[in-house]
Every structure is written in structure tokens, then in C-alpha cells.
Amino acid sequence: MINRVGSRLNDLLFHLVMALLLVLLAWLSSRYDMQWDWTRQGSNSLNPASIDILRRTPGELSVTAYVGETAKLRDRIQRFVARYQHHKPNIELTFIDPLRHPDEARRQGISLSGEIVLRYEKREERIQKVDEEQFSNAILRLGRDNSYWIAGLSGHGERDLTGKANHDLGEFGQSLKQQGYQIAGLDLATSSGPPDNTALLIIASPIRALLPGEIERLSEYVAEGGNLLLLSDPDNWILGDLIQQLFGIEQLPGTIVDANVKALGIDNPAIAVVPEYSNHEATRGFNLLTLFPQSAALTLSEQRDWKATPLLRTLDKSWNETGPLSGEIERNPLAGEESGPLTIGIALERRHDDREQRILVIGDGDFLANSYLNNAGNLDLGLSLSRWLVGDDQLIGIPAPQASDRELHLSKLAIGTIGLGSLIVLPLMLLAVGAVMAWRRNRA
Structure with a gap:
């Protein structure tokens, strides 16, 4: 009786002790968040460089993902962002279905399902895929304190970085402001040249010639290491003529027509499609299709002072049409019409003192105009090119974790042994065990 009691x-x-332990564990789990990543390559953890970026970005970070409500991508994004929230709890994740909220998606220039917009202290960045390198670099850019001044040349009928007309670049200028850049106009006729803090000068499709004094000031700006975007x-x-005079780049006559756009449901042949990009820092990680309406082809002479890279090229079945863009259009080689691929964007680089000078010449200004900015990946390309031009591309490299044991290599003998064991030996062993158990049960 005593033993039973x-x-x-x-x-x-x-x-009672077990219950107390469970309560204690529950309390500890609510007070302390502990995680362990037992994968060999740490594929479920953030890179130390990403963690350091989060520590240097103390403010609240807003992340908006434009994904459909039933898309599996939502779960993937949620798990991905949770890795960042583990180190930075004040990251707010929001999902918006672009099909149910098309106006919001259109206002943000969303062209791809799964696009993510990050906002921090009135600045914003966008990425196109769930990738730690892109995500962390976007946070890195958002957290930078330095401001870059971008000037737009005025006084010659150029496209205005603050204008609202269809041909102006006002929406692109607004996007640059949201990226943290400062925008200003520049009239070379009334100034001594671009201010010293000008990180980039944009010359967008002037319709009146620059005065000799303005060309001289522009040449001095280039000689002193200034960065230029010429549209x-x-x-x-x-x-x-100015591009050829300054950089030896020739603009071919006519307008590029592209037969490939029919496959995209576009009836206007004067829109060139660019689906791939050169292996260059200006377009690193960029993989969106872009459209270039009414563009001109460029050719490059031998460069001694500059490192030149053909950055944007059309596909085959394109040419520079010198005739009317109506009716039946066919290439006429006798009229100087060259077959594609044609170059419509050239990047120039050289060392100037202790830094790199960058020039970008593009034979199209419409792709960044208010009318076409939100087509395909035009806005994202414009922002990527601008970051490279101002030198805001000093980013971190985070290699994607690769498991070292994903493949199992077996010899023919090993494969045969496994097959023999699973098909013959193992079933015979199970039969033997069953027979022994039945025999012992019958004897009992």
C-alpha cells in the first residue's frame, strides 16, 4: 500500500515538473527568439554582409510585393522576408494583387508579377526577383546618406525632367527623386557650366542647336570628368553631330523598325525590343524586356581614350528604315539601311584622376518619356542606368548558397547491390521474420 502511494x-x-518545464519553455520562447540553421551552406540564413546592412539601417522599412492572392510566390516571399525580420523586426511586409488593384500597380509602374518595392525614409527601390543580393543591395542604397545631384540641360527644347507633356521625362524625374536623387535644370547659356556637385548631366533630345559657348562649357565638363546621359x-x-564631335559615335539615318514586335502583339514596327543586355555593370542583374519607340541606331569608331561597350542592341529582323513608316516596309540596302542586330546604346568609361568617368549615349529619348516609361521594364532600366552613371553602384556581392551534396554518384556495383538488396534480399528477410514469428506463436 505504501509503495503504491x-x-x-x-x-x-x-x-508537475514536466508541466513546469513546459511553462518555462513557453515563457522563454516568447521572450527570446532563437533559430538554428543546420544546413551545411547556411542556405536558410542571411549572409553576414546582409545582417550588417540591416544594423546600419535602423529606421522602419516597408516592403510591398505585387503578387496575386493565390500565387505560391507569396509564401516564398513571406519566408524570405522573415529572414530579414528576424534581424530587423521593424520591416513591414504588404502584399498587393495587381489584378485586383490595377490602378495602384500602374501608378507604381509595376510590369512584372512578383515585383517588390522597398521604401525607407521617403526613398524607394524596386527589385524583380526574390534574391538576397538584390534585396540587400536595395536596402544598402536606401540607407545611404549622400545625395546625388542630376541636372537636365534646358534652353533648347529638351525633354524636361519635371515636365508633364507626353514627350517629357517628368515621371522619370519623379522616380529619380524617390530614389533619393536631387533634380535640377541647367541652362548653359546663363551659367558658367554644371555646378561642381553635379553627379550627372542629362541632355535629352534638344531641338535647337547649342551655342558655341555652350558647347565649349559642355566640352570642359567632359574634359574635367563629368558624367553624361545623352538621349x-x-x-x-x-x-x-554633337555626339560625333565629342565621342566619335555616329548616328545612322532613319528609324529602327523591328519585325519581332508582332509576336508581342504590337502593331507599330517603329518600336524596337531589347530582351537581353551586355555583361556590364550598368545592367548587372537586369533581365526585363524593354521597348524603344522611334529609336536611332549608333555606330562606334575606334576609341583610344574610352572603353566602349555596346550596351543595348536590337534583335535580328530589325533595320534602320530611311523611308516612310507606313504601308509595306522592306529593308533597302542601297539606301544605307543596315540589318540588325543594331546598337542603340553605348557606354563609355575612362579613368579621370582617382575616379571613373561614365558616359552613356542612347539613340532614343521616348523610352523614358511619360508616354512610354511604364511599358515593360523601361523605368527599371532607366533607374539602373542612372545608378551606374552617378557611381551609385558600389554594391555587395552575395553568392547564392549551393548545397555541396545534392548529387549522389554510385558505381555500377553499388547500384546493382542496392537493387538486389531492395528487390530480393529485403523481401526474403521480411518473409523469414514473419515465418519465425508465426512458428513461435503456433508453439505457444
Whole structure:
């Protein structure tokens, strides 16, 4: 009797201790968040460089993912962002279905399901895929304190970085502001040249020639290491002659027509499609299709002072049409019409003092205009090119974790042994065990 009571007391004490331990564990789990990543390559953890970026970005970070409500991508994004929230709890994740909220998606220039917009202290960045390197670098750019000044040349009928007309670049200028850049106009006729803090000068499709004094100031700006973005248009010889004079880049006559756009449901042949990009820092990680309406082809002479890279090229079945863009259009080699691929964007680089000078010449200004900015990946390309031009591309490299044991290599003997064991030996062993158990049961 005494032993039975003692046994019950022991059981009661054991269950009481277990209950107290469970309560203690629950309390500890609510107070302390501990995680362990047991994968060999740490594929479920953030890279130390990403963690350091989060520590240097103390403010609240807003993450908006434009994904459909039933998309499996939502779960993937949620798990991915949770890795960042573990180190930075003040990250707010929001999902918006672009199909149910098309106006919001259109206002943000969303062209791809799964696109993510990050906002921090009135600045924003966007990425196109769930990738730690892109996500962390976007946070890195958002957290930078330095501001870059971007000036747009004015006084010659250029596309205005603050203008609202269809041909202006006002929406692109607003996007640059949201990225943290400062925007200003520049009239070379009334100034001594771009201010010293100008990180980039944009010359977008002037329709009146620059005065000799303005060209001289512009040449001095280039000679002193200034960065330039030059946006030309078909048969715009005002800028075409200036580009050739300064950099030896020739603009071909006519407008590029592209037969490939029919496959995209576009009836206008004067829209060139660019689906792939050169292996260059300006387009690193960029993989969106872009559209270039009314663009001009460029050719490059031998460069001695500059490192030149053809950055944007059209596909085959394109050419520079010099005739009317109506009716039946066919390439006429006798009229100087060259077959594609054609170059419509050239990047120039050289060392100047202790830094790199960067020039970008594009034979199209419409792709960044208000009318076409939100087509395909035009906005994202414009922002990527701008970051490279101002030198805001000093990013971190985070290699994707690769498991070292994903493949199992077996010899033919090993494969045969496994097959023989699983198909013959193992079933015979199970039969033998069953027979022995039945024999022992019958004897009992």
C-alpha cells in the first residue's frame, strides 16, 4: 500500500515538473527568439554582409510585393522576408494583387508579377526577383546618406525632367527623386557650366542647336570628368553631330523598325525590343524586356581614350528604315539601311584622376518619356542606368548558397547491390521474420 502511494506521488511529482518545464519553455520562447540553421551552406540564413546592412539601417522599412492572392510566390516571399525580420523586426511586409488593384500597380509602374518595392525614409527601390543580393543591395542604397545631384540641360527644347507633356521625362524625374536623387535644370547659356556637385548631366533630345559657348562649357565638363546621359532621336542631327564631335559615335539615318514586335502583339514596327543586355555593370542583374519607340541606331569608331561597350542592341529582323513608316516596309540596302542586330546604346568609361568617368549615349529619348516609361521594364532600366552613371553602384556581392551534396554518384556495383538488396534480399528477410514469428506463436 505504501509503495503504491509512493509510486503515485512520484508520478504526480514527475508530471508537475514536466508541466513546469513546459511553462518555462513557453515563457522563454516568447521572450527570446532563437533559430538554428543546420544546413551545411547556411542556405536558410542571411549572409553576414546582409545582417550588417540591416544594423546600419535602423529606421522602419516597408516592403510591398505585387503578387496575386493565390500565387505560391507569396509564401516564398513571406519566408524570405522573415529572414530579414528576424534581424530587423521593424520591416513591414504588404502584399498587393495587381489584378485586383490595377490602378495602384500602374501608378507604381509595376510590369512584372512578383515585383517588390522597398521604401525607407521617403526613398524607394524596386527589385524583380526574390534574391538576397538584390534585396540587400536595395536596402544598402536606401540607407545611404549622400545625395546625388542630376541636372537636365534646358534652353533648347529638351525633354524636361519635371515636365508633364507626353514627350517629357517628368515621371522619370519623379522616380529619380524617390530614389533619393536631387533634380535640377541647367541652362548653359546663363551659367558658367554644371555646378561642381553635379553627379550627372542629362541632355535629352534638344531641338535647337547649342551655342558655341555652350558647347565649349559642355566640352570642359567632359574634359574635367563629368558624367553624361545623352538621349537622341531619329534624324536629330543637332545632338547626333554633337555626339560625333565629342565621342566619335555616329548616328545612322532613319528609324529602327523591328519585325519581332508582332509576336508581342504590337502593331507599330517603329518600336524596337531589347530582351537581353551586355555583361556590364550598368545592367548587372537586369533581365526585363524593354521597348524603344522611334529609336536611332549608333555606330562606334575606334576609341583610344574610352572603353566602349555596346550596351543595348536590337534583335535580328530589325533595320534602320530611311523611308516612310507606313504601308509595306522592306529593308533597302542601297539606301544605307543596315540589318540588325543594331546598337542603340553605348557606354563609355575612362579613368579621370582617382575616379571613373561614365558616359552613356542612347539613340532614343521616348523610352523614358511619360508616354512610354511604364511599358515593360523601361523605368527599371532607366533607374539602373542612372545608378551606374552617378557611381551609385558600389554594391555587395552575395553568392547564392549551393548545397555541396545534392548529387549522389554510385558505381555500377553499388547500384546493382542496392537493387538486389531492395528487390530480393529485403523481401526474403521480411518473409523469414514473419515465418519465425508465426512458428513461435503456433508453439505457444
